[in-house]
Amino acid sequence: MTKQKKDTLRNSSTARWIVLVLVSLTMICMYYLTDAMAPLQEKLQSNLHWTATEYGFFTSGYGWFNVFLLMLVFSGMILDKLGTRFTGVLAIFIMLIGALIKYWAIAGHIGLGTYELTIFKYQIFSPTSKSAIVAALGFGIFGVGSEMFGIAANKAVIRWFRGKEMALAIGLNTSTGRIGTALAMFTPLPLFKLTNDISAPIIVAIFLLLIGLLTFLLFVFMDKKLDNEEKEAGLVDDEEFKFSDIKDIASNKAFWYIAILCVLFYSAVFPFIKFATNLIVQKFQVSEDFAGYIPALLPFSALLLTPLFGGISDKRGKAASIMLLGSILLVIVHLLFSIPSLNSLSVAIGLVVLLGIAFSLVPSAMWPAVAKIIPENKLGTAYAMIFWVQNWGLMGVPLLIGYVLDKYCITGTIVQIQAGKELVITQYNYTIPMLIFAGFGFLGILFAYLLKAEDKRKGYGLELPNIEDELQN
Secondary structure, eight states: OOOOOTTSGGGOHHHHHHHHHHHHHHHHHHHHHHHTTGGGHHHHHHHTTOOHHHHHHHHHGGGHHHHHSOHHHHHHHHHHHHOHHHHHHHHHHHHHHHHHHHHHHHTTOSOSOEEOOEETTEESSSSEEHHHHHHHHHHHHHHHHHHHHHHHHHHHHHHHHTTSSHHHHHHHHHHHHHHHHHHHHHSHHHHHHHHSOTTHHHHHHHHHHHHHHHHHHHHHHHHHHHHHHHHHTTOOOSSOOOTTHHHHHHTOHHHHHHHHHHHHHHHTTHHHHHHHHHHHHHHSOOOHHHHTHHHHHHHHHHHHHHHHHHHHHHHHOOHHHHHHHHHHHHHHHHHHHHOTTOOOHHHHHHHHHHHHHHHHHHHHHHHHHHHHHSOGGGHHHHHHHHHHHHHHHHHHHHHHHHHHHHHHOEEEEEEEEETTEEEEEEEEOOHHHHHHHHHHHHHHHHHHHHHHHHHHHHTOOTTSOHHHHHHHO
16 A cells, blocks of 8 residues: 655644645534524424424424435435545535524425325324425425535545544544534524514524635635645555445444434433423423533533544544443433433532533544544545434434424423513423433443444454554554
């Protein structure tokens, strides 16, 4: 294998970190829209006359096309065939289209009618609000672009940091993206109160996506320059991606252990965030003005700790062990959230911070681990397949939680007067949903243990330091 030439742009520490900043800024803009409606669950239900099931239905829309139309798998093929630059720009344009449709529905342009959703004449949902259906459709299109950009960003970071600070870089990219999640916890309610417009956060999100497009175009310029340098030096991939490579990826047990661990872990975190503000308002008796700040501690914890754990993984290894520890913390957090008597504000804050630690541990080790078991020319498709599995959880779990809340957890209703309108607020007991989330954590522990055992058998080096491992090759 040809050695890396010392004067390529990738070997410039300054250039590498500039690339990371550019990609991460776009991630921030992307994540804002992903969670911008979470603090407004009650407002969506009262202003658009949605039930919790319809809110869960809307949230589940994020994964529809990625799961059922295999758009994520196609995204990975596009990435490996056409490259990071083309895929990233395409993903941002798809996100913008989805955001505009989502805005149109939530801004009230659809009306208050309902549709009865059926498949082959069998009713799958009771009559569902038109606005919820169209908003979910827009969220689904956005989800295609969002997940496509996520795998492109991962591959871009690995390309620029392979053999160097890879886990640290991936950790920083992931954690800075969580700034977008934090902003989505802090800003939507003040925006709504300022404008009396429930769609205001989506307008902000569209503006941020346009900024993200501009920053990514700067990355395109730098990555193209690196391509030219490597071509001049004769540094090209040994082989191109082939469709038959999907079979090779799918036959790898460690790959599937990581994929299943991924869907279990993220199903216990991201859907939780969608319902967390309402949970904190109702269980911990916190005002809605303050409630969104508590879930925001989760991405801030991840922002600080993911790079730390990524740096530890680079220098010390123990990726499989780190994923196991993160899954254990996940179980502890959700079990404690499920106990009705633990309802003080300090408990809520402490548990969200602990969840932030778990949220930092697993991704900091998981994504670099994939690069150790899958060759680089197949990485885009491998990440896409993992994200496809993950999207089953991101699609199904919010729908499950919304259904469970409406079916088993309603404790009553209260009436509030806001802006001269009488709004009926449904009250819920969140014990059962928290136990469901804890169940995902228990299964995560099992698959983290299986991954660790498989690494011991096959010698992938998941427990070895990233930097030393690369230098030895």
